[in-house]
Amino acid sequence: MMANRIDLSGRRAVITGGSSGIGLATAERFLRSGATVEIWGRNQARLDEALTSLATLGPVSGRSVDVSDSNQVDAAMADFITAHGGIEILFNNAGMTQRTVPMIEMNDDEWRAQFSGNVESTFFCCRAAIPAMIANGFGRIVNTASMAGKEGNACQSAYSAAKAAIIGLTKSLAKELAATQVTVNAIVPTLFETPMAMGAIGEAPEVFAAIRAKIPMGRFGDPAEAAAMVAWICSPDCSFTTGFAFDLSGGRATY
DSSP, X not given: OOOOOOOOTTOEEEEETTTSHHHHHHHHHHHHTTOEEEEEESOHHHHHHHHHHHTTTSSEXXXXXXXXXXXXXXXXXXXXXHHHSOOOEEEEOOOOOOOOOOGGGOOHHHHHHHIIIIIIHHHHHHHHHHHHHHHHTOEEEEEEOOTHHHHOOTTOHHHHHHHHHHHHHHHHHHHHTTTTTEEEEEEEEOOBSOHHHHHHHHXXXXXXXXXXXXXXXXXXXXXXXXHHHHHXXXXXXXXXXXXXXXXXXXXXXXX
């Protein structure tokens, strides 16, 4: 097991998309670092399974939340802040991919779903958490983009555009909050060994073989590697960096 050297003692964290993959790995890392954690997801069975796996590591709870619904987000965030007295860390990890298909074959609903599930959800969660972070005098927001948002993946135009929008949102919001002790950064992963990514690979193996070939390290990422990066970004040690998009690409990064 990776040695933990990051202290998040006393920090209160919400992780969206926290029941599997990078979100679940980050919840484990946060708990081992001393944080209080609540994971959000839409699938109650997966939430229950995740909570069982995390139960011995520290104070953790879970909630079924559709983060594309602003009313659900506002209610869940208010309840968390009331229960715990505040929030310092928000990891916006919930998202969705698209079927791998030429853009001209996409319908309107598929296009809009990418912006609802990836961009609007991030906006809703940030908006709900920021006032409490400012009041605390400390905040760390980490948004999840994708290498698709930098390079653009063929036959994934909506997903690529949505993830590029998250990078733009991150940079803009970071400047808005720069004087408040609340930092806003993003991670930009290539493919990681997560349930969502592995499911997408099964639909179009040739496309994802080409993506893997672009990774100089020759492999997909391990969720624990992403969790280590997120934990550091959320720590007091990362105090003079905001508005940055941290690549997790095995050397694939283009800028």
